[in-house]
Amino acid sequence: MSDPVEYLDLDDLIDLARTLLGDPPPIRDVGLLGSAAARPQATAYGRDAYPEVITKAAALLQSIVNNHALVDGNERLGWLATAVFLELNGFSVSRVSNDDVYDLVIWVASINPSLEDITTRLSPLLARRRRR
Numbered sequence: 001m002s003d004p005v006e007y008l009d010l011d012d013l014i015d016l017a018r019t020l021l022g023d024p025p026p027i028r029d030v031g032l033l034g035s036a037a038a039r040p041q042a043t044a045y046g047r048d049a050y051p052e053v054i055t056k057a058a059a060l061l062q063s064i065v066n067n068h069a070l071v072d073g074n075e076r077l078g079w080l081a082t083a084v085f086l087e088l089n090g091f092s093v094s095r096v097s098n099d100d101v102y103d104l105v106i107w108v109a110s111i112n113p114s115l116e117d118i119t120t121r122l123s124p125l126l127a128r129r130r131r132r
Contacts, residue, residue, distance in 0.1 A: 003089075003090070005040075005053060005056065005089055006085075006088040006089055007037075007040060007041055007085070008037055008060070008081055008084065008085055008088075009037050010030070010033060010034040010037045012037070012081075012084075013033055013036070013037050013064070013077070013081055014027070014030075014033070016077060016080050016081055016084065017033075017070065017073065017077050020073065020076055020077060020080055021070070021072070021073045021076070021077070025070070025073075026070050026071035026072050026073060027069060027070055027071075028068065028069060028070055028071045029067075029068075029069050030069070031069075032067040032068070032069035033064075033067070033069035033070070035063065035067060035069075036060065036063035036064045036067050036069060037060075039059045039060065039063045040056035040057070040059050040060050040085070041056075042059075050115075052119075053086070053089045053090070053091065054086075054091070054119055054122060054123055054126065055115065055119050056085070056089075057082050057085050057086050057089075057091075057122065058082075058115055058118040058119040058122055059115055060078075060081055060082050060085055061078050061079070061081075061082040061104075061105070061108060061118060061122070062108060062112075062115060062118055064077055064078035064081055064082075065078035065105060065108045065109050066108070066109065066112055074109070075105045075106065075108075075109050076105075078105060078108070079101050079104075079105050082122075083096075086126060090128060090129055091126045091127065091128060091129065092126065092127040092128075092129045093125070093126060094127075095127060096125045096126075100125055104118075104121060104122065104125070107121070
């Protein structure tokens with residue numbers, strides 16, 4: 001049996017935005033931010049819509065970056081939230097270069113690629129680690 005997934009909720013995203021972007025965080029639409037937080041937990045027909053942690057992370061990144069819930073900083077919050085989510089769930093992002101992060105996030109923001117393409121591009125950047 002796999003470990004339960006630890007999710008970020010709306011309050012977590014607001015806290016991350018506050019830490020990253022200042023207090024008060026520049027939230028334009030709290031509903032869109034909440035929607036982004038909820039997306040990795042989505043189900044369809046009683047089944048997990050995103051069964052793999054990396055796919056959940058890609059869904060979180062895509063939603064934060066492209067929902068534009070913030071006045072400014074959507075890309076930065078998207079990566080920070082994705083990195084925290086992955087770290088909570090047994091993946092290390094500590095060796096990902098700033099250039100790789102920038103390229104990934106700008107690519108997501110610029111062309112709104114498919115979730116499958118984001119997952120494919122994200123996966124090689126990560127290292128699996130033991131969970132506590």
